[in-house]
Amino acid sequence: AKPDPDALLDGLNPQQRDAVLHAGSPLLVVAGAGSGKTRVLAHRIAYLLAARGVHPGQIMAITFTNKAAAEMKERVVSLVGSRANAMWVSTFHSMCVRVLRREAKHLGLSSNFSIYDADDSRRLVTLVSRELDLDPKRYPARALAAHISNLKNELLDPEDAAARAGNDLERRVAEVYASYQRRLTLANALDFDDLIMRTVGLLQAFPQVAGHYRRRFRHVLVDEYQDTNHAQYVLVRELVGTEPGEGDSTVPPAELCVVGDADQSIYAFRGATIRNIVEFERDFPNARTILLEQNYRSTQTILSAANAVIARNPNRRDKRLWTEAGDGDRIVGYVADNEHDEAAFVAAEIDRLVDSSEARAADIAVFYRTNNQSRVFEEVFIRLGLPYRVVGGVRFYERREVRDALAYLRVLDNPEDTVSLRRILNVPKRGIGDRAEACVAAHAERERISFAAALREGAAGKVALLNPRSQKAIAAFVDLFDELRELVTSGQDVAEVLEAVLDRTGYRAELDASDDPQDGTRLDNLNELVNVAREFTEDVAAAPPAEDGLPEPGSLATFLERVALVADSDSVPDSEDGVVTLMTLHTAKGLEFPVVFCTGWEDGVFPHLRALGEPAELAEERRLAYVGITRARQRLYLSRAMVRSAWGQPMTNPASRFLDELPADLIDWRRVEPERSAPTAATRWGRRAEVGGGDSAQAGVAAGGMRSTPFKGWQETPALNLEVGDRVNHDKYGLGTVVATEGSGPRATATIDFGSAGTIRLMLIGGVPMQKL
Ligand code: ATP
Ligand code: MG
Numbered sequence: 049a050k051p052d053p054d055a056l057l058d059g060l061n062p063q064q065r066d067a068v069l070h071a072g073s074p075l076l077v078v079a080g081a082g083s084g085k086t087r088v089l090a091h092r093i094a095y096l097l098a099a100r101g102v103h104p105g106q107i108m109a110i111t112f113t114n115k116a117a118a119e120m121k122e123r124v125v126s127l128v129g130s131r132a133n134a135m136w137v138s139t140f141h142s143m144c145v146r147v148l149r150r151e152a153k154h155l156g157l158s159s160n161f162s163i164y165d166a167d168d169s170r171r172l173v174t175l176v177s178r179e180l181d182l183d184p185k186r187y188p189a190r191a192l193a194a195h196i197s198n199l200k201n202e203l204l205d206p207e208d209a210a211a212r213a214g215n216d217l218e219r220r221v222a223e224v225y226a227s228y229q230r231r232l233t234l235a236n237a238l239d240f241d242d243l244i245m246r247t248v249g250l251l252q253a254f255p256q257v258a259g260h261y262r263r264r265f266r267h268v269l270v271d272e273y274q275d276t277n278h279a280q281y282v283l284v285r286e287l288v289g290t291e292p293g294e295g296d297s298t299v300p301p302a303e304l305c306v307v308g309d310a311d312q313s314i315y316a317f318r319g320a321t322i323r324n325i326v327e328f329e330r331d332f333p334n335a336r337t338i339l340l341e342q343n344y345r346s347t348q349t350i351l352s353a354a355n356a357v358i359a360r361n362p363n364r365r366d367k368r369l370w371t372e373a374g375d376g377d378r379i380v381g382y383v384a385d386n387e388h389d390e391a392a393f394v395a396a397e398i399d400r401l402v403d404s405s406e407a408r409a410a411d412i413a414v415f416y417r418t419n420n421q422s423r424v425f426e427e428v429f430i431r432l433g434l435p436y437r438v439v440g441g442v443r444f445y446e447r448r449e450v451r452d453a454l455a456y457l458r459v460l461d462n463p464e465d466t467v468s469l470r471r472i473l474n475v476p477k478r479g480i481g482d483r484a485e486a487c488v489a490a491h492a493e494r495e496r497i498s499f500a501a502a503l504r505e506g507a508a509g510k511v512a513l514l515n516p517r518s519q520k521a522i523a524a525f526v527d528l529f530d531e532l533r534e535l536v537t538s539g540q541d542v543a544e545v546l547e548a549v550l551d552r553t554g555y556r557a558e559l560d561a562s563d564d565p566q567d568g569t570r571l572d573n574l575n576e577l578v579n580v581a582r583e584f585t586e587d588v589a590a591a592p593p594a595e596d597g598l599p600e601p602g603s604l605a606t607f608l609e610r611v612a613l614v615a616d617s618d619s620v621p622d623s624e625d626g627v628v629t630l631m632t633l634h635t636a637k638g639l640e641f642p643v644v645f646c647t648g649w650e651d652g653v654f655p656h657l658r659a660l661g662e663p664a665e666l667a668e669e670r671r672l673a674y675v676g677i678t679r680a681r682q683r684l685y686l687s688r689a690m691v692r693s694a695w696g697q698p699m700t701n702p703a704s705r706f707l708d709e710l711p712a713d714l715i716d717w718r719r720v721e722p723e724r725s726a727p728t729a730a731t732r733w734g735r736r737a738e739v740g741g742g743d744s745a746q747a748g749v750a751a752g753g754m755r756s757t758p759f760k761g762w763q764e765t766p767a768l769n770l771e772v773g774d775r776v777n778h779d780k781y782g783l784g785t786v787v788a789t790e791g792s793g794p795r796a797t798a799t800i801d802f803g804s805a806g807t808i809r810l811m812l813i814g815g816v817p818m819q820k821l
Contacts, residue, residue, distance in 0.1 A: 051128050053099035056091055060084075067305075067338045068092045071100070074288075074332035076273075077307040078325065080369040081354065081678030082345030085307035086638065089269050090120055092305060093135070094127035096267055104134035106266040108287070112275065114139055115618045116638060120271075136265070140280050142613050144243040147250070147261070150597035154254055155246055159597060160605050162237040162458050162465040163612040167446065167819075169193050169239045170777070171467050174821075176227045179493075185803035187220060188782045195221040196228060200241035201277045201319030203248060205229075234498050236464040244279040251286040262289045262299040272638065273308030273328075277319035285331070304332065310365065311358050314634055314672050316664075343369045345640050347376025349714050350680050357709050358674040361667045381707075381717040382687040386698075387421075387648075390689045391428040394645050397685065398434060398628060401643060407683075409435060410622075411642040413629045415676050417654040420779075420817050421647070422630050429628070439620050439631035445611060446819075449559075449570040450577055454611060456549045459500075459529070460536050461604045466499040473503075476558045478525060484518035487511055528552060542607045543581035550574060566769065581607065633676045644680035646673075649688040650701035673706045686715070768812045768820060770798045779817035781808065 057065050067077050067088045079085050093109060096102040111117040117137045124132045136143060145163065152159040164172065173196070174189040199209050199221075206226035213219040232238065238246060251258040268288050270276070276284070289301045306328065313322045329335045343351055351369045359366070380397075384390035394414060401407040414425060414436075422438050429436045444450060452475055455468035463469070470489075474480045484506075491511045492502035505511055507523035514522075532552065535545050550556040556574065559567045584607050591601035599605035620629060620639060629641070633654075648654050654673070659665035677684060686707065691698050770776065774786045781802040788799040799809045810816060 051094070051098050053095060056095050056098060056127060060088070060091060061340075061342055063338055063340050063342075064088050064091070067307075067340075068095050070305075070336060070338070072303065074304040074328070074335040075306070076325070076328045076335055076337045077305070077340065078309065078337060078365075079307070079340030080309055080343065080367055081312060081675070082343040082640065083340040083369065084342075084344055085309070085340065086116075086120075086271055088340075089271055089305070089307055090123040090127070093120075093124050093132075093267075093269065097124070097128045097132060102267060104132050106264065107135040107137075107269070108143065108265040108267065109135065109137045109269040110140055110143060110271065111137065112139065112272040112638060113618050114142065114613060115620060116271065117142070139613065140276075140283065141240060141243050142609075144247040144283075145609055145613070146598065147247050148238070148243065149599065150595075151250055151254075151257055154250055154257065156233065157236055157238070158462075160236070160462050160599065162235065162462045162468065163243070163609065164232070164237050164239040164467065165612060166193070166240070167451070168237075168467045169196075171471070172231055172235075173224060173228055175467075175470075176224050176231060180223060180227065182220065182224070184783055187217075187224075188803075190777060190782055192221060192224050196225045197239075197241050198319060199225060200239075200245045201279050203245055203279050203282060231466065234464065235466040236462050237467070241279070244283055248279060248283050248286060251283075258286060258289070259299055261287060262302060266302045268302050268304050270304075270306040271308075272312075273306035274310050274313040274322055274325045275308075275315045275320040275637075276324050277315075277321060278324075279319075281321075281324045281331075311361070311671055312637065312675050314637065314668060314675055316668050339367065341367060341369060343371045344373075345681055346371060346678060347373050347682060349375050349378060350677060350684050353379055353684070353710050353714050354674050354677040356711055356714075357670060357677065357706055360709050361670050362663075377683055378716040379710075379714050380683070380685045381715045382685065383703075383717070384687060384689040386691045387424045387689045387693065388428070390647060390687050391424045393687065394425065394647065394685070395428050395432050395434055397645070399432070407643045408626070409628050410626050412645070413631065413636065413639075413641040413643070413679065414645040414647060415631060415633050415636055415679070416647050417633060417656060417672075419632055421653075425630055425647075434628060435626060436628040436630055439629060439635050444573070444576070445614065447570075447573055448820075449573055452555070453546060453549065453574055453577055454608070456532075456553065457542070457546065457604060458608055460533055460545065460549075461608055463500045463529075463533075464498045469499055469503075472553075473525070476554050478554075479521035480518060480525060484514060484522065487514045487518075488522070536604055541581070541585045541602070542604055543578055543585060545604065546578055546581050550578075580611075584610070633672045636679050637675055640679055640681055642681045643683045643685075644676070645685040645687065646676045647687045648692075649686055649704035649707050650692065651704055652699070652701050653692065654704055655706065670706065686710075768798075768816055768818060770812060770820060775821040776800060777819050777821055778802065778810075783821075784808075 057068060060068060061084075064084055064087070067075065068091050077085055077088055089109065093107060096107065097104060109117075109120060111120055117139060121132065121135065121137045124135070124137075136146070138146070148155070148157075148161070149159045152161060170189045170193050173193045174184075177184065177187060177189060177192065204212070206222060206229055209222035209225050210219070213222045232242065251261070265287060268284065270284060284304070284306075287302065288304045289299055306325075308325045310322045310325050313320055313325075324331075329337060346354075348371055351371055355369060358364070382390070382393050384393055398409070398412055401412065402409055416422065416425075419440060426436070426438065445454070452472060455471040458465050458468040459472065470485065473485060488502045488506050488511055489499060491505065492499045495502065502511065503522060504526055506514055506519060507526045509519055532545070532548060535548055540548075556571070559571050559574075585602055588601035588606065594600050599609070620631070620635075633646075651660065655666055655669035659669045688703055688707070689701070691700050693699065770786045770789055772786050772789060776784050776786065778784060778800070781800075784800040784802040786798050787801050787807065790797050790799075797809050798812055799807060801807045810818070
């Protein structure tokens with residue numbers, strides 16, 4: 049049955065209605081948090097389908113996360129029925145993957161290209177810098193990778209970068225960039241930024257391809273437009289097309305509708321620029337702008353607080369959010385002695401709210417500025433048995449064993465994927481040492497062939513300096529690979545292939561034989577990955593066959609693509625899950641919770657230390673505060689700790705300057721009582737946290753792009769196992785070398801030489817923002 053178009057307009061205010069009904073020229077909806085921008089997008093799409101005769105296949109909608117995409121689709125389906133499933137609703141990255149797979153031949157790639165995430169990119173940069181003989185202390189891979197990423201976000205290729213380089217660092221970056229791009233192509237791989245940049249390049253270089261997509265997608269809609277970067281902006285422009293006569297397009301431009309809020313732009317570090325929203329009217333002549341000011345999410349108290357903070361930012365268009373919801377409760381402020389006290393307060397308050405049925409655990413979120421701040425909350429929540437889930441942080445897909453297993457699958461799907469291939473070449477150990485690997489790499493470089501091809505030549509005895517033992521080991525590896533590859537080509541399920549990988553490579557056996565408790569956890573995680581694969585297969589069983597040129601729904605390629613495109617916020621639990629959600633402020637964007645604890649309001653923490661003397665960064669932090677506050681629907685808690693440990697040292701932090709910006713009458717300050725004892729009622733939850741059903745907590749992206757971290761209890765979150773000489777990468781200090789280790793278990797520490805950042809002694813218990821390389 050066709051839904052009544054007028055019903056789609058019910059429950060919208062006049063401005064929202066305007067935005068849904070507007071036809072023709074480009075449309076910008078700018079509005080503060082919680083004013084229904086996302087809702088307008090969903091209703092607009094439904095209205096296009098129901099009232100304007102638009103076919104679902106003509107609609108492309110872009111959201112910030114996969115989860116938001118799935119929700120958008122669901123909402124539209126619930127409004128107009130299942131035919132809406134034919135729409136393209138996805139993130140920029142997923143959308144580009146779809147286009148690129150189909151058009152890969154134009155770019156000299158095959159359609160099963162691998163997608164490199166930040167970790168893979170860093171590995172490749174490391175390989176390249178080693179070849180170029182760069183001093184890793186002066187040019188850390190992380191920094192080089194970040195430079196390359198920035199260039200790509202500006203759509204600058206290696207030649208552009210070389211032409212613009214004005215100093216030694218920039219020249220080095222350009223050099224690394226050029227070599228890195230060549231290696232990516234050889235590996236039949238694209239990194240995250242390439243997905244956007246290469247799609248733009250494709251549409252610009254091949255008018256007939258651009259024409260195809262312009263004819264197909266007559267409506268392009270973008271949520272969270274304030275967080276698009278330059279490359280994404282150009283991509284939107286290319287997709288929509290220009291007026292006939294301009295450029296060489298013969299297709300009239302598609303209808304464009306973007307929604308956003310300049311005050312919520314918080315991804316400048318990824319190249320996002322408010323310019324895109326501020327200059328929309330200049331970018332798209334005859335654009336129409338609609339403002340929304342009524343907020344439907346929060347109480348007036350919460351909005352007044354948000355308005356007061358954001359009003360301090362310079363150069364913004366002032367807008368006043370208002371609501372009919374009434375004042376509601378005052379904000380609760382809490383000054384804790386230290387971060388443990390802060391966590392205890394949050395836990396006690398959550399307990400009280402749940403106990404008195406004022407809120408369910410799932411209604412509650414705890415926000416903090418940086419991932420490492422979750423650790424103390426986790427410790428306290430576990431001790432009290434409060435069920436919770438951390439979004440992001442030490443991520444399932446970043447664990448070594450999970451990445452190893454995925455590397456096998458990636459090589460099986462795309463044998464040219466050098467980074468993955470070299471990762472697993474000698475994992476588990478099979479007698480292909482560093483020297484042998486170097487011989488093969490040198491051979492590949494000399495012959496200008498891929499590493500995989502060089503490996504085959506090695507097996508055949510055609511690689512110089514390879515000793516017979518290594519040659520034999522390589523030959524055995526090539527055979528093993530062919531045997532596994534046979535499973536893929538014969539159409540086995542992903543889970544079967546994964547099981548075969550774990551068995552036939554001896555990976556599982558090695559962990560099984562170990563009595564290191566960490567290896568037990570690793571087995572659990574691999575088991576979890578098999579579950580993810582199983583659920584994936586079930587999930588796609590009913591999916592229609594792929595469109596031309598795209599991988600089949602149940603294929604290894606599709607599985608790997610889903611895994612690669614999972615973002616932090618895709619793992620936000622559903623409200624039925626019955627757990628408290630912990631996440632960073634960045635991850636909270638677009639979400640809403642009845643109760644929000646916003647923690648760590650200290651200068652140096654939030655605003656971040658880095659931002660203190662930097663007006664532009666401070667403005668960005670203030671927007672982050674605005675985002676955090678406006679996630680709350682009914683209750684908001686703001687807390688700070690007087691003393692907080694940073695890198696093992698207690699630091700006394702002054703109150704966040706943002707706290708001073710809040711009108712005093714909105715906050716009810718609860719000071720620290722001298723002997724506040726630990727909360728008592730918490731054992732109701734049972735001693736151990738059962739997160740999302742304990743062991744069955746699935747780590748899957750399988751269902752609608754959902755992922756959750758399989759939480760196995762703090763005691764099993766292993767300390768990083770380091771030895772003298774190990775190389776590490778620390779989120780804050782960069783690359784380092786372990787020079788000494790001391791103690792064991794929870795007291796284990798390592799002294800690490802971080803080059804210019806100094807030599808620092810760190811605790812190694814889980815949650816350290818550092819990876820072993
Ligand atoms: P953000 O800036 O945080 O992304 P937003 O502008 O996208 O927020 P939505 O998430 O679309 O806002 O809406 C906020 C809340 O208000 C949602 O719960 C939504 O269902 C509700 N809402 C929006 N418009 C209306 C309306 N006209 N009537 C009732 N509820 C509404
Ligand atoms: Mg929104």
